[in-house]
Amino acid sequence: MAQKIFSDVIPGASHWSLVVPAGHSLTFIDVNGGANVSLLFYNPVNPLERYNAPDTLKCQHTFKLTTGHCLYSDMGRIFCSVVADDTGWIDTVGGLANEQKVTQKWGQRDYQKDRNQWHQNGYDSMLVEVAKYGLGKRDLAANLNLFSKVQADGQGNLSFVEHHSKAGDQITLRFEIDTLVVLSTCPHPMNSAEEYPFNSIEMSLSKSAPVLADDACKTSRPENERGFENNHRYCSHA
Amino acid sequence: MIQHSHLLAEHAVRSDVVKAGDYYMEVVKAGQTIRILDIEGNQAADTLFYNAIDPSERYSAVDTIREQGNVYLTAGSTLLSNEGRAMLEIVADTCGRHDTVGGACATESNTVRYALEKKCMHACRDSWLLAVAQNEHFGMTKRDITHNINFFMNVPVTAEGGLTFEDGISGAGKYVELKAQMDVIVLVSNCPQLNNPCNAYNPTPIEILVWN
Ligand SMILES: [Zn+2]
Numbered sequence: 001m002a003q004k005i006f007s008d009v010i011p012g013a014s015h016w017s018l019v020v021p022a023g024h025s026l027t028f029i030d031v032n033g034g035a036n037v038s039l040l041f042y043n044p045v046n047p048l049e050r051y052n053a054p055d056t057l058k059c060q061h062t063f064k065l066t067t068g069h070c071l072y073s074d075m076g077r078i079f080c081s082v083v084a085d086d087t088g089w090i091d092t093v094g095g096l097a098n099e100q101k102v103t104q105k106w107g108q109r110d111y112q113k114d115r116n117q118w119h120q121n122g123y124d125s126m127l128v129e130v131a132k133y134g135l136g137k138r139d140l141a142a143n144l145n146l147f148s149k150v151q152a153d154g155q156g157n158l159s160f161v162e163h164h165s166k167a168g169d170q171i172t173l174r175f176e177i178d179t180l181v182v183l184s185t186c187p188h189p190m191n192s193a194e195e196y197p198f199n200s201i202e203m204s205l206s207k208s209a210p211v212l213a214d215d216a217c218k219t220s221r222p223e224n225e226r227g228f229e230n231n232h233r234y235c236s237h238a
Numbered sequence: 239m240i241q242h243s244h245l246l247a248e249h250a251v252r253s254d255v256v257k258a259g260d261y262y263m264e265v266v267k268a269g270q271t272i273r274i275l276d277i278e279g280n281q282a283a284d285t286l287f288y289n290a291i292d293p294s295e296r297y298s299a300v301d302t303i304r305e306q307g308n309v310y311l312t313a314g315s316t317l318l319s320n321e322g323r324a325m326l327e328i329v330a331d332t333c334g335r336h337d338t339v340g341g342a343c344a345t346e347s348n349t350v351r352y353a354l355e356k357k358c359m360h361a362c363r364d365s366w367l368l369a370v371a372q373n374e375h376f377g378m379t380k381r382d383i384t385h386n387i388n389f390f391m392n393v394p395v396t397a398e399g400g401l402t403f404e405d406g407i408s409g410a411g412k413y414v415e416l417k418a419q420m421d422v423i424v425l426v427s428n429c430p431q432l433n434n435p436c437n438a439y440n441p442t443p444i445e446i447l448v449w450n
Contacts, residue, residue, distance in 0.1 A: 048380050054341020057401055059350045064399030076346030095300030098322050138381045142300045152395040156309040189304060223350050230349060
């Protein structure tokens with residue numbers, strides 16, 4: 001079992017960020033079930049390199065992400081690999097709820113009255129977090145939503161799958177290059193809960209086991225072998 | 239949804255042929271209608287839209303598909319910005335379906351998708367980067383190159399979560415027409431892709447027409 005460096009709880013309706021060095025893994029645990037973690041990735045050395053949802057999806061011929069998939073930057077490199085996913089489906093097309101959407105669903109946010117139980121929205125929470133690195137709304141891209149599932153039928157009609165993730169479900173991302181990870185625990189924009197859902201997550205950082213030649217993410221597709229080779233060429237000075 | 243247009247080419251205030259591997263970057267005013275015409279068929283027009291007054295407001299694929307509840311674009315689709323506002327509406331479409339999940343080709347993604355030695359082949363994101371570099375008055379950089387629409391591309395999503403690249407359902411003379419709801423910068427890369435069989439390895443020109 002990988003050696004845990006620290007673990008932490010991020011309450012619902014919150015945002016956080018950290019730089020995860022290559023060779024480390026983040027494990028997210030849905031504490032009570034029904035959580036949502038929106039994620040964006042940037043290269044800390046050059047934040048113009050960022051998570052690219054279309055490149056990630058089309059190079060692996062998939063609309064969902066789960067164990068065995070790699071999450072790509074727009075520069076052909078792999079930020080991280082999904083090495084474990086109890087939920088079987090990570091959303092990449094639902095995006096973030098903005099203030100208007102949260103107000104429509106759950107009413108206006110009111111810090112004066114509600115304090116930290118205010119109705120924060122995912123878009124503003126991501127803006128606050130990326131601003132810490134000199135980034136702004138021009139830098140926000142299509143994000144991942146861990147623990148959330150958005151499905152399309154044969155005609156392309158989308159639906160949000162309720163109760164997709166259960167209490168205790170875990171997702172582990174193994175970072176393959178140094179990555180700035182920006183996250184929000186605000187509810188998924190398609191969540192139809194009556195009450196604004198406050199769902200906390202537990203997040204822990206550990207040292208990854210070495211990536212072997214027969215690694216499941218590396219060998220899951222020939223595209224990923226080439227993605228790992230691009231990483232190797234990028235990091236070979238290290 | 240197939241919806242024909244009544245607009246006549248001779249009444250257009252502007253028309254430009256964009257050769258494969260070239261870009262188009264022009265402002266279209268609120269109320270104007272823009273047509274993208276697939277002259278020879280099965281060509282991909284990789285397109286981005288920005289608010290011409292403030293380009294930090296731009297087309298958002300995720301907001302658009304979520305709010306319309308469907309992953310494909312066609313007549314009746316409203317293209318939303320990252321601020322949730324309507325930017326353009328698709329008012330005519332003789333192709334029937336356009337992709338907004340698959341994104342644009344890049345030299346870097348070509349290395350992953352096809353082979354490492356494809357890295358020096360021209361790609362859509364090169365065209366966009368040249369466009370923003372040659373049109374500095376818009377104040378845009380690589381930061382602004384985001385998740386685009388692929389007009390005329392057919393990228394079906396399955397209920398199981400698969401994504402496939404199918405032969406195009408477009409053909410010679412098919413078009414899509416959009417009415418601008420705000421002043422927009424239209425940035426198109428007419429795709430130079432030489433690796434994907436869906437265009438028979440033969441990128442071809444498109445035409446872009448604008449009516450008042
Ligand atoms: Zn292209």
